[in-house]
Amino acid sequence: MAELETTKRQRAARTLTAGQRYLIRNLAERAAEWVRAGRRDDLDGVAAILGCILRLVLLAAGAYGTWWLLRRWPAILWAAVPLWCWAAIRAIPDEDEESPAATESPEAQKEQLHALVRDLIGDRPGVHLSTLLAHLQKHGQGEGWEVADLRARLPRLGIPVRRSVKVKRRVAYGVHRDDLPQSSPAEGEQQAA
Template sequence: MGQPESTAVQRRARTLTAGQRLLVRRLTERAAAWVRAGRRDDLDGVAAILGCALRLVLLAAGAYGAWWLIRRWPVILWAAVPLWCWAAIRALDAQGAEHQQAPEEPEPAASRDAVIRLLHEVLGDRPAMHLSEVLQHLQEKGHGKDWKVADLRTRLEALQIPIEMKLKVGRKGPTRGILKAALPPLSQIEETAPSPTPSPTV
């Protein structure tokens, strides 16, 4: 009798531990993404990362505030610990549901070709364009509605689409952008395009 009960308790403990690790990882990733989103791609040097620094300070202040409250009123733990355990189990359940419902992703090569085609369309006759302008045009075409420039940069880098780090366009200061000459020509894309052409996943 004692051994099966002990095994069941150990199994629940392992489940809770796995859920806590997943919850900590997700919270860390979200916090890091939130901090990175504070970077200004239209600025350079220290000015570009002031937003990131401010968000780091806010996170540190929040962590210190939580620690101070627990030190001042330890009774908070009676509510915080069960809530944390519940969130850990929910995170584990959500991960299982995501694995079951995860859609089949398109082939990377096909997605890259479609995105390059779309970038050629956005650039038109212009030799270059800053990422902020590219994003504006993409959103006008119904892509990346809630994205920021950092989201677009991350997706283009994942598809290995060349991004110029210091691109000067017109009178605007140099910042990240797309140089049309650095993109594969449309003729090359059309030669290797599958049929039917998949929709872009930018």
């Protein structure tokens, strides 16, 4: 029972962490857009970027003002922290919005994942989960995931995970070539074409 509670707490902590990443990224992107909008195309040189500089100064002043308020009245954190956590959880995109592949059938997604893992393995004995996760995130999938998330999801998709897979003299969690199920006939046809 205690293990189940720990797992729930760990999932909640991972959700909050991922939400904070999304929230910080969104806030940073919006601030950067706002600063870039201060540039004037009708002027040249320093005069063209004065608006950007002014907006950066305003952002810095706002950050300093927030820091000063929190140092002066730390009780504000009793309201600020729950609001931050609420905003972080709301910042997590829905699964439907996150991947356009959600409209594909689960079997098609499963086969694509199997093909991806085979491609990443190549002629090596396996692939580390960190490498697979980096590849997924590079292509806009699995944002906010950690290796533990991938380690939990892959077995449900029919891809067994080993605790120790040795690739390039490094041992870590990964998928070993021998554990992968044989490719489907449809995949064989696609590779032959």
